[in-house]
Amino acid sequence: MSEPQTSVEQPSHDEFAALLEESLANVALEEGTVVKGTVVGIEKDVAVIDVGLKTEGRVALKEFGATAKSEDFNVGDIVDVYLERVENALGEAVLSREKARREESWVRLEEKYKNNERVEGMIFNRVKGGFTVDLDGAVAFLPGSQVDIRPVRDVSPLMNVPQPFQILKMDRRRGNIVVSRRSVLEEHRAEKRSEIVGRLEEGQVIEGVVKNITDYGAFIDLGGIDGLLHVTDMAWRRVSHPSEIVNVGDTVKVQIIRINTESQRISLGIKQLEADPWEGIASKYPVGARFQGTVTNITDYGAFVELEPGVEGLIHISEMSWTKKNVHPGKIISTSQQVEVQVLEVDAEKRRISLGLKQTQENPWSAFAESHPAGTEIEGEIRNITEFGLFIGLEGGIDGMVHLSDLDWNKSGEEALKDYKKGEMAKAVVLEADAEKERISLGIKQLGGDPFEGEPGAEKLKKGARVTCEVTDVKDGGLDVKLVDFDLPAFVRRADLSRERSEQRPDRFGVGEKFDAVITQFDPKNRKVNVSIKALEIAEEKEAVAQYGSTDSGASLGDILGAALNKAGDGDEAPAEEEAKPKKKTKAAAKAEEKAEDKAEETADESAEETKDEASDESSETDK
Structure with missing residues (x-):
């Protein structure tokens, strides 16, 4: 007899939900992480992926790659996806393949960045x-x-x-x-450069390709590493721009000059492959020799002249012209011009040659000095007027200078300078010609000679000489006058206008009025002349007393002169023989005459001493 079958109780709906929640809770799925999923279906361009949640998620195929197609995926394939949300409004899981790939990449990249x-x-x-x-x-x-x-x-x-x-x-x-x-x-380049540099040596000759050209040189590709061919190492001659020697793409043979192992820089040269033209330069271009050259470059300080390819010399601006001193070299010579130059100095060590252009031409300063010794009279145009004198144009394009002090004997330099204008012709005398210093001194006042030294009649110009004066200016302290016969300025002090104090008034004279006077001071060194009317009156009185007798009786000079004239008139009827005989003086007359002479001498001496003292006290008036 069979046993009766036992029935299994099915869980209720609530119990099933609880069991599902429990199973899901055991799954370690977190939002924002990368999880593995299984492809459970392919719908057109979308892949359905199960990651173990209540529902599947959908991921566009394009997130798997720009060329991804549905044929590339099979049901059951395992893929990594990024869980954005466990469940959306539709109850589906939100997944992303692109974000998953990004997260994976970040992890790998961080590891590589760290290492x-x-x-x-x-x-x-x-x-x-x-x-x-x-x-x-x-x-x-x-x-x-x-x-x-x-x-x-x-x-x-x-x-x-x-x-x-x-x-x-x-x-x-x-x-x-x-x-x-x-x-x-x-x-990568550094590794390659190190490898190439290790195979190169200084002095080695190799071929390279011109990669780039700049203003200062050209970069040559030596097979993975660049070397610099500087413009100064392209040729022995002057090179204005590297393009004159090389072009981009040219294959050139160069010599390695220097290798810097630290910076891995390589310096190259082309001119080093040719003979150095500066070898034995001093014997090829001796000092003083003249050569033909071509002007290659002009600067503010001079011009460079090529004597041969690779050999240049400098003509300094000071060696270009004898006469043009303050002009730009470009106004004297031009680029590419053929010129004759003279070697002035050679420095083989510094590779420098100093040249001169003016040395190949006649020195106008020397020529003028030889043909115009001191004292020669010249005539030229006034080329310039400065605060210290005139510049007169001379033969050979040079100038001579007339200093202010050599313009006029009597006027001040500033006053005399006003009489001249630029462009006018002027005559002068050569005072000194110094060819070495390139300086010619001229004088205008020397044309007429110094009235103090050698003018006709200058031997009369001494203290005590009688002169004729003409008033040129009336001042409170005296008169400015001109010596008529000598054209010299002089001065009459107020105290020297007359013996009488009442007549010592300058305003009683007028400009242009003439009178005679005596020179009381004559100083050629300081060019000072003082004259005195008072001294002339004293001298005349002394002469009269000496000739006509004493003035002890109180008679004036006029009385003495009148008596003398009357006496001379009374003797008109005397025989000629008696007039010829000298009259015999009485003892009283002789004594009176001697006494009168002594007194006149004392009076003249006192007046002269007084004049001398007053002249010393008022010497400042004389300077005026």
Whole structure:
């Protein structure tokens, strides 16, 4: 007899839900993490993926790659997806393959960034300031300055091409990654340069290709490393621009001059492959010899002349012309002009040759000095008037100078300068011609001679001489006068206008009035002349007393002269024989005459001493 079957109780709906919740709770699934899922179906362009939740999630096929298709997936394939939400409003799990790939990439990239390793990516888009790079799901920014070692105009050949990059900066919280392609290239170039530099030696001759040309030289590609061919090492001659010697793309033979192992810089030269034209330069161009050359360059301080290819000399501006001193060299010679020059100095060590242009021409200063000794009279145009004199044009294009002190004997230099104008013709006398100092001194006042030294009649100009004066100015302290016969200025002090104090008034004279006087001071060195009317009156009285007798009786000079005239009239009837005989003086007359002479001498001496003292006290008036 069979046993009766026991019935199994089926769980209720609530019990089933509780069991499901319990099973789900045991699954460690968290939002925001990458989980593994199984492809359970393919619907058009969407893959249905089960990650072990209540419902499946849907992921677009394009998230698996830009070229992904439904044929690439099979039911049962295991894929990594990113769980954004366990359940959305429709009760489905929200999954993302793209975010899963990004999370995976971030983990790998952070590890490589930590170890300073390169990463691989593709430039896929251009943005402001640079480009975006796909690093296997993670998007990074490539600044424009980090694309290449040198600026790149066309980046299209680099787009969508897998290539290495170096991570410069990562910020996972902001989702920011900055990469560089340039650092990879520089590192690669440095490795290659080190390898190439290790094979090169100074003095080695190699071939290279002109890669780039600048104002200061050309860069030569030596097969992976660039060397600089400086413009000064291109040729022994002067090179204005490197393009005169090489062009981009030319293959040139160069010599390695220097290798800097630290900076890995290589200096190259072409002229070193040729003979140095400066060898034995002193014997080829001895000092004093003359040569023909070509003007290659003109500067503010002179001009360079090529004597032969690679050998240039400098004509300093001071050696260009005997007469043109303050002009630009370009106004004397021009570039490419053929000129004759004289070697002045050779410095083989410094590779310098000093040349002279004016030395090949006649020195006008020497020629003038030889043909115009001191004292020669010349005539020329007044070329310039300065505060210290005149410049007169002379033969040979040179100038002579008339100093202010050599313009006029009697006028001051500033006053005499007003009598001349630029462009007028003027005569002068050569005072000194110094060819070595290139200086010619002229004088205008010397044309007439110094009235103090050698004018006709100058032997009369001495103290005590009688002269005729003409009033030129009336002053409170006296009179400015001119010696008529000598054309010299002189001065009459107020005290010297008369013996009588009442007559010592300058205002009683007028300009142009003439009178006689006696010179009381004659100083040729300081060019001073003082005259006195008073001294003349005293001298005349002395002569009269000496001739006609004493004035002890109180008679005036006029009385004495009148008596003398009357006596002479009474004797008109005397025989001629008696007039011829000398009259015999009585003892009284002789004594009176002697006494009168003594008194006259004392009076004259006192007046002269008084005049001398007054002249000393008022010497300042004389200067006026």
